[in-house]
Every structure is written in C-alpha cells, then in structure tokens.
Amino acid sequence: MAKQLKTPTxxxxxxxxxxxxxxxxxxxxxxxxxxxLRDQQGDAVFEIVETIRQTAVRFRRESDVQAGAELNKLLKKLTREQTISVVRAFSYFSHLANIAEDQHHNRRRRAHLLAGSQPQDGSVACALEKLHDAGVSGATVRKFFKDALISPVLTAHPTEVQRKSILDAEHDIASLLAARDLPMTAKERAENTERIHSRVTTLWQTRLLRYTKLTVEDEINNALSYYRMTFLRELPALYEDIESEIAERFPQRASSASREQPLYIQMGSWIGGDRDGNPNVNGDTMQLALARQSTTILEFYLEEVHALGAELSISTFLAGVSPEVQALADKSPDTSEHRTDEQYRRALIGMYARLAATARAQGATVLRKEIGSAPAYENAAEFSSDLQALADSLKARHGAALIKPRLASLLRAAEIFGFHLATLDMRQSSDVHERVLSELFKCAQVESAYAALPEEKKVALLLAELDHPRLLYSPYVDYSEETNSELSILRAASDIRKRYGARAIRNYIISHTETVSDMLEVLLLQRETGLLRLDTDKDSVGQLELMVIPLFETIPDLRLAATIMEQVMAIPQVRKLIAKQGHLQEVMLGYSDSNKDGGFLTSNWELYKAETQLVEVFNNAGVKLRLFHGRGGTVGRGGGPSYEAILAQPPGTVNGQIRLTEQGEIIASKFSNPEIGRRNLALLVAATLEASLIPAPSETRHAKKLAEFESVMGELSELAYKAYRNLVYETPGFTDYFFAATPIAEIAELNIGSRPASRKATRRIEDLRAIPWGFSWGQCRLLLPGWYGFGSAIELWLTQGDNKAKRVATLRAMLKEWPFFATLLSNMDMVLSKTDLAVASRYAELVSDKKLRNSIFKRIVNEHERTSASLTLITGKKERLANNPLLARSIKNRFAYLDPLNHLQVELIKRHRATMNGGDADDRVRRGIHLSINGIAAGLRNTG
Structure with missing residues (x-):
C-alpha cells in the first residue's frame, strides 16, 4: 500500500x-x-496503515529489533474501529498479492515458451520426453491414456474462506492485470488502471465473510463457480494439448489412429454427498447437487451451441452436408426461408431446442428462448453423437478448419462432463451403517443384537443375507429417523443415476473402515435399496451400481488396511462383484486423521507402508488397485506439491489410476485462475504418467538400498511417534493449552463451512476434526502438525549406533536416492519456512496458566530447534527453501504483511474472550478476528 508511484510500461x-x-x-x-483506503476511510486511517506497513517491513526484512517494538506499540494503541480497518487492509493485500503472484507464474511460463526453453518438470511434454528417453513406446503411452483415470475431487471443508463475490472481483482484477503485459497506449493503460481501481473498490465494499452459517447449498454453488472459471474450458483444452504433445513425440500413421477419445481426466465432488459428521447432508442435498451441476453444464452447452450456430453459416450451395446432418436439419423446428441452404445452422437450432427441453426437465431456466419445441435428449451420449455428426460432415467436406475453434472443444466437453458435470461421491461413517442394519435385522426378527455380535458372526450373517432373495425392509414398519434417512439417501442415489447417467454417482466411501463387515454392510444396504441386484443364477452376482470403497484414516486403520482387503477379496461373492467392476477396486487413504493421531513423520510412513502392502495383496489377488488420496491443503494433512507427491508414491501404487481430494482454500489457489488451473491439471497428468510408466530400477543393489532406507524410516517413525504422542496426548494440560493458544474456538464460530468443527461436543483432541486442528496451528504460525517429532527422532536415532557419521551418510543417501524421503523433507522445509516462533509466542501468551504456557511452549521451541538442526544436517542447507528461491522470496515478502494480522488477531482474541467471560460479546471484535483469519489463510495459502 505504498504512496503514489509511477507505473512504467x-x-x-x-x-x-x-x-x-x-x-x-x-x-x-x-x-x-x-x-x-484513503478514499473510503480517510487520510488518518490511511496514514496509520501506511505507518504500520513501513514499520512491519523494516522489522521483517531488515531484522530491525527497534522496529519490532515500535510495531507492537502501534498495534496495541489502535481503537476498535482502527483495528478493523487495519485488519481489512492487510487481509485484502494478501488477496491482491496472490493475484499478482499467480499472474507472474503465468508470465514466466509464457516467457519460457517464447524463448523455446526445454519443457519444465511437471509438464506433460517433459513427462513424454522422459518416457521416450526411457524407451517407452508410443503404443504403451496411448494404452495408458485409454485405461487411465485421474480424478481431482473437490470437497467442501471449513477452511474455504472465499465468497463467490470476492472470487468474481479477484478474477476480474487478474484479467486486467494480465492485460497490462500487452502493448498499451498511455490512454489504454490509464483506463486499465481505473478499472482495476474500480474492482479493488468493489472488494473493499464487499463483505469478505458470511454473517450467516454457510449451507451445503452455498458450498455447492461456490464449487460450481470454479467450473465456470476454469474447468469447462480448460479441461477440454488440456486434452487437446496432450493429444498434440503425444502426436509430436510419438507420431502415428493416420490409418492406425483411433477415433475413440479416452476420458482419463474426470472431475469428482463430495459436496452434497459427504454426510460423514455433517447432519446437513441428505438425499435432498444430493438431488440438489446434481440438479445444480446439471444446470451448470447445460447452460454452458446452450451458450456454446448458440455461438456455434452463429459461426457455422455454411451454405449447401457452396459445401454439402452429410446425410446425418441433413437428418438433424430436417428435424429442426427452424422453418425460416432465410436458412433453407444453411443445414448446419438448422441442425444446431434443433440441437439447441433439444438442450433447452433437457435443461427445463432438470429444473433449469433457459434465458434465451428456442425457436420451437423439440424432444429432450435422453442422455448426453445422444448430444455427443449429434456433435460428432457435425464434425464428421465438416471434415469430409473441406471444413476441418472449422472444427477446432469451438466444435472440437464442445464435443470434448460433452464427453467429459455429460449431463452430470462431475461424479458425486457418497460418504458415511461405518458406525451409522451398523446402527441402521441393527434396526433392520431386529425389526425383521433376524437378529436382535447385531451390533453386539463378534466379527465372524457378523460376516456370516451379512453374507447369508446377501444371498437371500427377500428384503429386510418393510414399508409397514416404523423405523427410526436415522434409518429412514439413510435408506432414502440410497434410493436418491438410484434415482440420480437413472436421471443423470451412471457416472453421476458411482462411489460409496466408508469412513472409519475397521473390519470386513464394515464393507459388507454397505453391500447389503445397496441390496435393500435396489442398487445391488442379485442374479437368479446361483453361480453369478448381478449388478452393483456403487463401488464400495473403504477409507482407512487412523494409524491403527492404516495398519489393518491390507489385511482387511485381503480378507474381503477372498470372499467369493465380493470377488464376483469386483470382476463386474473390471477387476478393479478402489481404496481411500486418509492423511489428516493419521497425522493428528501420530504426527507428520509417522503418518507419512504408515501411509507408505499401507500402500506397499496393498499393492502386494492386490497383485496376489489379480485385482487392479486404485488409490484415492484424501489429501488436505496443509502439509500436515498430506498437502504440498501434487507433482512431487505422486512421484513419491511407492512403486506399483499409481498404475494410471489415481483420485485425490482438493480442499479448502487450495481450490481457489489452484483453480481460480484459468491458466494456472490448466497447469495444475497438467501436473496431475504428468506425474501420473511418470509414476506409472517410467521403469523403476530393478537391480538387486537398488532393492537392498530401498530395504535399508525403509528399515531406517521404520525406526525414525517409532521415535517420532513417541515424541508427538507424548506432547499431544500424554502431557497434562495440553488440550487446555491448544484451545487457549490457537484461535480454534473462533474458527469453530466462523461461518466458513456447513460441517461442525468437532465430531462430538467435547474438547478432546481425539474428537476434533483434523481440518480445524491443522488450520488452527497455521493461524498461530506454528504449523506444528507439519514437523513436530522429526527432530527428536533424528537426534535419538543418530545416538543409537556406534558410527554417527555413517548414520548421517545414510540419511543423506535417503534424501538423494529415495523420492519418498526427499518429498517428505521438502514439504517439511516449506512448513518450517512459514513457522515463526516469535509470532507464535504471542499466541502462547493467551494461555492464562503461566506455568503451563512456559512448559509446553518451551517444549515446542526445543523441538523446533531440533527439527531445524536435523533438516540442516541432512540437506546441508542452513537457509530454508534454499532449493526453491522463488517460494522463499514470496514467503519473505509476505511475512511483513502477515505480522500485523497475527499481532492484531492476538489482541482481538484477548478482547473477545474477555467479553465472552463477561457475557457481553462484541460482534465487531468477532468480525475482526474472522477477517484476520481470512487474511492469514490467504497469505500462507496452504493452511487448510
């Protein structure tokens, strides 16, 4: 927020x-x-903000201790109104800095392309080059794309702090900023500046926060805005880019080229279908989610078909049409004599009318009225077929050049998104399924105490019921609200599949999968609601509509994952169902709860081991494994760069099949800018290609080295686990410290998610959701879940052997030769670079018990020092992010603007808690806290 500056070209x-x-x-x-700020709040407020900014910059960038004292003094004497203005100013600056950085990433990428630089790591071109150099054939690459599934799954979580109105304004600012890279006259540049000024004014006068609790409907609508911004156009464009790259690197004779277009990237969503711990999600929200999704994609198709009709003004006097296009034109409601020779237009007018009828059938409002009526499309395949007929006709009649500008991408979009847009996953906790079936068994007089049965008897009963032709459910029995709700949700899934197509819903995820019966219960519930239909032939199993996917989350669950899947796949009935799924079974792994259970190092190691064991079990069973990674935004929840994370997966775990969650503010960070969105999608494809097809070293020496590295990791994990558990779960008063020294209570109040912050109404860490747990540590700049325990583990392990130097050499070899360990340290390096003990100490002062405060904070500081020293010892780099100077500079520049937000957040929390204790809470103070939460999250970018 500097004073007036000239902005040269x-x-x-x-x-x-x-x-x-x-x-x-x-x-x-x-x-x-x-x-x-000056215009809206006056010169006095502007001068205060500017003084704070300059002092914070001096303190942070010049290590001026005196400036730190001045900053503290300045912030403490602000009035309540001034505090809110300062918080707003620095929060908005965080958002604007993000826009500028995103634009610079795009600028630098374009500069590389213009300079003809070598393809960069993470690009599909670079991945294909690596495959070519490794001797992988074009046929192998094409088969990969034919069989692959790469699916980013958008989820709604309480760290998503962006309102759609804010996103829209920021999108406009980004576009205007990008335009400034083009040659402009002085007048054009001045007009551009005025328009940016206008949108920044809009931001200032628009609420950053919601004053009412966010609903599931709000979350659905918010997620759909990213489709309009990015996915609808960028995903088809990415497919086209990849096809061009493949054709260039692996040329193919035209006669051998297949017309079949594989759909290897498909979007997924949990929003409206994830009811684990969220009482606001039910069958109605699932119906709403698909209705809104369908409306979004149909509106897009209507716009594109209308535009295509304007573009394809081809006259049959000059170029003919195929019989298929002529048939479409003949069915068109358009009878205008002005278009008797424009068969493409007439065909498109008819297609528009059919799309309009389809949209109205889904409850959408069609703004541009069609010329006449036509029957709705039965399914998206019919629409795709009509588009393909247009493309074929053009190509056969010297009109190939007319396909690419719009028709090709529309055809691709129709294949990718159908009429459903994205696959909606269902998720529920295993204990709910057990309660529902207990009631069904009891009311049907089959088993009066199902939940109390030992596991063996549960499995036997469930398998017997799966083979039984009669249902447990009776329409003449009054069931509990929970049972009726769960059954109605499954019936809604069946209805959705019939209405929008089988790809609309095809996965059912079971949270807290701990036993074989947890999976069999969902099969039986599907049987009860018509989603699993048994064949009359005893030797076969009928159709299973929803794949039953276990989610292994906690450390104990991860350790049992391979055993449970081995037992499940050994059941004949289940194996037949898996065969119906193409001999493929998905398993989901949760990164968040395992971290909250056992800390950063142990969580990552247990996930690695679980994946390795699952590969072995699935290979033995002859079933293809698809892993679904439940990653969060913060490193403590499995976050970090997706490209490196995929490459760090154990051998054999990717194989062209991967799904992963995109959560919280990470969605905005990755996908609110279209160009960056396309690049992030390309990163997933490139990483999956490399992880699946680049041959792994197979020599005995490599296997022995890997075994040695894994053995060391096992020892380190055990030591780190003890250190982490000792602090979080075994230290008396730690829970009180956490609730006092972080803004967890204030985050729980914030209207940024439809899901409660805790699974139960307790203050136990065990019951707290992993997302607010990690988010809170980010806000107070400790980011403890991303590093705690590592230093103790390394320090102790180095003292356990006779030759410390040899052990250090082993750790350095692990960094150099093992992608898993290298990625682990890289992510921790990033987290430590964002950690600030001086800022965190201010939050510690919120703990009223001085003895508790000093005791726990001192332990955290000591562990931080051990972890930093251990990382330096292994990497040889004292400075954080030494290998990523761009990110290092970005973080350093941001800290000066985050410091005031953190300082003021502490002051506001003090005031808020004081008034809460006195029974007279101040809404303005609460609003200030929530604004600071927003600004800090935006500044750190991956704290959710």
Missing amino acids: RTLTSSADKDAPLKEDIRLLGRLLGDV
Missing part, C-alpha cells in the same frame, strides 16, 4: 531481474488499495 525480456514485473504489479495493487 514493463518488459518481459529483462534479464536483470525476472521478478521486476511481479514487484511492479504488487506496487500497483498496493498503491490502488491505499488510494481506496
């Missing part, structure tokens, strides 16, 4: 300072925010 070719355009953009946005 930038150049992309300056080699003196590649980041100069970024700095210029940040200065511009800061200046405009300052102008808005």
Whole structure:
C-alpha cells in the first residue's frame, strides 16, 4: 500500500531481474488499495496503515529489533474501529498479492515458451520426453491414456474462506492485470488502471465473510463457480494439448489412429454427498447437487451451441452436408426461408431446442428462448453423437478448419462432463451403517443384537443375507429417523443415476473402515435399496451400481488396511462383484486423521507402508488397485506439491489410476485462475504418467538400498511417534493449552463451512476434526502438525549406533536416492519456512496458566530447534527453501504483511474472550478476528 508511484510500461525480456514485473504489479495493487483506503476511510486511517506497513517491513526484512517494538506499540494503541480497518487492509493485500503472484507464474511460463526453453518438470511434454528417453513406446503411452483415470475431487471443508463475490472481483482484477503485459497506449493503460481501481473498490465494499452459517447449498454453488472459471474450458483444452504433445513425440500413421477419445481426466465432488459428521447432508442435498451441476453444464452447452450456430453459416450451395446432418436439419423446428441452404445452422437450432427441453426437465431456466419445441435428449451420449455428426460432415467436406475453434472443444466437453458435470461421491461413517442394519435385522426378527455380535458372526450373517432373495425392509414398519434417512439417501442415489447417467454417482466411501463387515454392510444396504441386484443364477452376482470403497484414516486403520482387503477379496461373492467392476477396486487413504493421531513423520510412513502392502495383496489377488488420496491443503494433512507427491508414491501404487481430494482454500489457489488451473491439471497428468510408466530400477543393489532406507524410516517413525504422542496426548494440560493458544474456538464460530468443527461436543483432541486442528496451528504460525517429532527422532536415532557419521551418510543417501524421503523433507522445509516462533509466542501468551504456557511452549521451541538442526544436517542447507528461491522470496515478502494480522488477531482474541467471560460479546471484535483469519489463510495459502 505504498504512496503514489509511477507505473512504467514493463518488459518481459529483462534479464536483470525476472521478478521486476511481479514487484511492479504488487506496487500497483498496493498503491490502488491505499488510494481506496484513503478514499473510503480517510487520510488518518490511511496514514496509520501506511505507518504500520513501513514499520512491519523494516522489522521483517531488515531484522530491525527497534522496529519490532515500535510495531507492537502501534498495534496495541489502535481503537476498535482502527483495528478493523487495519485488519481489512492487510487481509485484502494478501488477496491482491496472490493475484499478482499467480499472474507472474503465468508470465514466466509464457516467457519460457517464447524463448523455446526445454519443457519444465511437471509438464506433460517433459513427462513424454522422459518416457521416450526411457524407451517407452508410443503404443504403451496411448494404452495408458485409454485405461487411465485421474480424478481431482473437490470437497467442501471449513477452511474455504472465499465468497463467490470476492472470487468474481479477484478474477476480474487478474484479467486486467494480465492485460497490462500487452502493448498499451498511455490512454489504454490509464483506463486499465481505473478499472482495476474500480474492482479493488468493489472488494473493499464487499463483505469478505458470511454473517450467516454457510449451507451445503452455498458450498455447492461456490464449487460450481470454479467450473465456470476454469474447468469447462480448460479441461477440454488440456486434452487437446496432450493429444498434440503425444502426436509430436510419438507420431502415428493416420490409418492406425483411433477415433475413440479416452476420458482419463474426470472431475469428482463430495459436496452434497459427504454426510460423514455433517447432519446437513441428505438425499435432498444430493438431488440438489446434481440438479445444480446439471444446470451448470447445460447452460454452458446452450451458450456454446448458440455461438456455434452463429459461426457455422455454411451454405449447401457452396459445401454439402452429410446425410446425418441433413437428418438433424430436417428435424429442426427452424422453418425460416432465410436458412433453407444453411443445414448446419438448422441442425444446431434443433440441437439447441433439444438442450433447452433437457435443461427445463432438470429444473433449469433457459434465458434465451428456442425457436420451437423439440424432444429432450435422453442422455448426453445422444448430444455427443449429434456433435460428432457435425464434425464428421465438416471434415469430409473441406471444413476441418472449422472444427477446432469451438466444435472440437464442445464435443470434448460433452464427453467429459455429460449431463452430470462431475461424479458425486457418497460418504458415511461405518458406525451409522451398523446402527441402521441393527434396526433392520431386529425389526425383521433376524437378529436382535447385531451390533453386539463378534466379527465372524457378523460376516456370516451379512453374507447369508446377501444371498437371500427377500428384503429386510418393510414399508409397514416404523423405523427410526436415522434409518429412514439413510435408506432414502440410497434410493436418491438410484434415482440420480437413472436421471443423470451412471457416472453421476458411482462411489460409496466408508469412513472409519475397521473390519470386513464394515464393507459388507454397505453391500447389503445397496441390496435393500435396489442398487445391488442379485442374479437368479446361483453361480453369478448381478449388478452393483456403487463401488464400495473403504477409507482407512487412523494409524491403527492404516495398519489393518491390507489385511482387511485381503480378507474381503477372498470372499467369493465380493470377488464376483469386483470382476463386474473390471477387476478393479478402489481404496481411500486418509492423511489428516493419521497425522493428528501420530504426527507428520509417522503418518507419512504408515501411509507408505499401507500402500506397499496393498499393492502386494492386490497383485496376489489379480485385482487392479486404485488409490484415492484424501489429501488436505496443509502439509500436515498430506498437502504440498501434487507433482512431487505422486512421484513419491511407492512403486506399483499409481498404475494410471489415481483420485485425490482438493480442499479448502487450495481450490481457489489452484483453480481460480484459468491458466494456472490448466497447469495444475497438467501436473496431475504428468506425474501420473511418470509414476506409472517410467521403469523403476530393478537391480538387486537398488532393492537392498530401498530395504535399508525403509528399515531406517521404520525406526525414525517409532521415535517420532513417541515424541508427538507424548506432547499431544500424554502431557497434562495440553488440550487446555491448544484451545487457549490457537484461535480454534473462533474458527469453530466462523461461518466458513456447513460441517461442525468437532465430531462430538467435547474438547478432546481425539474428537476434533483434523481440518480445524491443522488450520488452527497455521493461524498461530506454528504449523506444528507439519514437523513436530522429526527432530527428536533424528537426534535419538543418530545416538543409537556406534558410527554417527555413517548414520548421517545414510540419511543423506535417503534424501538423494529415495523420492519418498526427499518429498517428505521438502514439504517439511516449506512448513518450517512459514513457522515463526516469535509470532507464535504471542499466541502462547493467551494461555492464562503461566506455568503451563512456559512448559509446553518451551517444549515446542526445543523441538523446533531440533527439527531445524536435523533438516540442516541432512540437506546441508542452513537457509530454508534454499532449493526453491522463488517460494522463499514470496514467503519473505509476505511475512511483513502477515505480522500485523497475527499481532492484531492476538489482541482481538484477548478482547473477545474477555467479553465472552463477561457475557457481553462484541460482534465487531468477532468480525475482526474472522477477517484476520481470512487474511492469514490467504497469505500462507496452504493452511487448510
């Protein structure tokens, strides 16, 4: 928020300072925010903010101790109204800085392309080059894409702090900022600046926060905005990019080219179908989610078909049409004599009318009325077939050049998104299924105490019921609300599949899978609601509509995962169902609860072991394994760069099949900018390609080395687990410390999610959801779940042998030769770079018990020092992010603007808790806290 500065025309070719355009953009946005602040709040407030900004910069970047004292003094004497203004100003600056950084990433990528640089790691071009160099054939690559499934799954979680109105304004600012890289006259540049100023003013006058609790409907609508911004156009464009890259690297004779278009990237969603711990999700929300999804994609198709009709003005006097297109034109309601020779237009007018009828049947409002009526499409395949007929006709009649601009991408979109847009997953906790079946068994007089049965008897009963032709459910029995609700949800899934197509819902995920019976229960519930239909032939099993997917989350669950799947796949009835699924079975692994259970190192290691064991079990069973990674935004919840994370997976765990969650503010970070969104999708494809097809070293020496590395990790994990558990679960008063020294209570109040912050109404860490657990540690700048226990483990392990130098050499070899360990340390390096003990100490002062505060905070500080020292010992780098200078500079620049937010958040929390204890809570103070939460989350970018 600097004072008035001139903004000279930038150049992309300056080699003196590649980041100069970024700095210029940040200065511009800061200046405009300052102008808005002065205009909206007055000169006095502007001067306060500017003084705080300059002091914070001096303190952070110049290590000026005196400036730190001045900053503290400045912030403490602010009035309540001034505090809110300062918090808002720095929060908005975090958002604007994100926009500038995203634009700079796009700028640098374009500069590389213009310079003809070698493809960068993470690009599909680079992945294909690596495969070519490794001797992988084009046929193998094409088979990979034919069989692959790469699915990002958007989920709603209480760290999503962006409102759609804010997203829209920021999207406009990003577009205007990007336009400044083009040549502009002085007048054009001034007009561009005025428009950015206007949108920054809009931001200032728009609420960052919701004053009412977020509903599931809000979450659905928020997620759909990313489809309009990015996925609807960028995903088809990415397919086209990849096809071009493959054709260039692995040329194929035209005669051998297949017309079949594989759908290897498909979008998924949990929003509206994930009812684990969320009482607000039910059958109605599932119906709502699909209705909104369908409306979104049909509106897009209507816009594109209308535009295509305007473009394809081809006259049959000059170019003919195929019989198929002529048939479409003949069915069109358009009878205008002006278009008697424009058969493509007439065909598209008819297609538009059919789409409009389809949209109305789904409850959508069609804004541009069709010329006449036509029957709705039965399914998306019919629509795709009509588009393909247009493309074939054009291609056969010298019109191939007319296909690519719009028709090709629309055809691809129709294949990718259908009429459902994204696959909606269902999720529920295993204990709910057990309660529902207990009631059904009891009312049917089959078993009066199902839940109390030992596991063996549960399995036997469930298998017997699966073979039984009669249902347990009776329409003449009054069941509990929970049972009726769960059964109605499954019936809603059946209805949705019939209405929107089988891809609309095809997965049922079981949280807290701990036994074989947990999976069999969901099969039986599907049988009860018509989703599993048994064949009359005793030697076969009928159709299973929803794949039953276990979710292994906690450390004990991960350790049992392979055993449970081995037992499940040994059941003949289940094996027949898996065969119906193409001999493929998905398993979901949760990163969040395992971290909260056992800490960063142990969580990662137990996930690695579980994956390795699952590969062996699935290979022995002859079943293809697809892993679904439940990753969060923060490193403590499995976050970090997706490309490196996929490459770090154990051998044999990817094989062209991967699904992974995209959560919280990470969705906005990755997909609110279309170009960055396409690049993030490309990263997933590139990583999956490399992890699946690049041959792993097979020599005996490599196997022995890997075994040695894994043995060391096992020892380190055990030591780290003890250190973490000792602090979090065995230290008296730690729960009180956590609830006092972090804004967890204030986060729970914030209207940023439809799901409660805790599974039960307790203050136990065990019952707290992993998301607010990690988010809270991020807010107070400790990010403890991303590093705690590592230092103790390394320090103790190094003292356990006679030769410390040899042990250090082993750790360094692990870093150099083992992608899993390298990624682990890289992610921890990033977390430590964002950790700030000085800021965290201010949050510790919120703990009223001085003895407890000093005792626990001292332990945390000591472990931080051990962890930093251990990381330096292994990497040889004292400075954090030494191998990622771009991110290091970004974080360093941001800290100066985060410091005031953290300082003020502590002050506001003190005031808020004081008034809460006095029974007179101040809404303005609460609002200030929530604004600071927003700004800090935006500044750190991956704390959810």
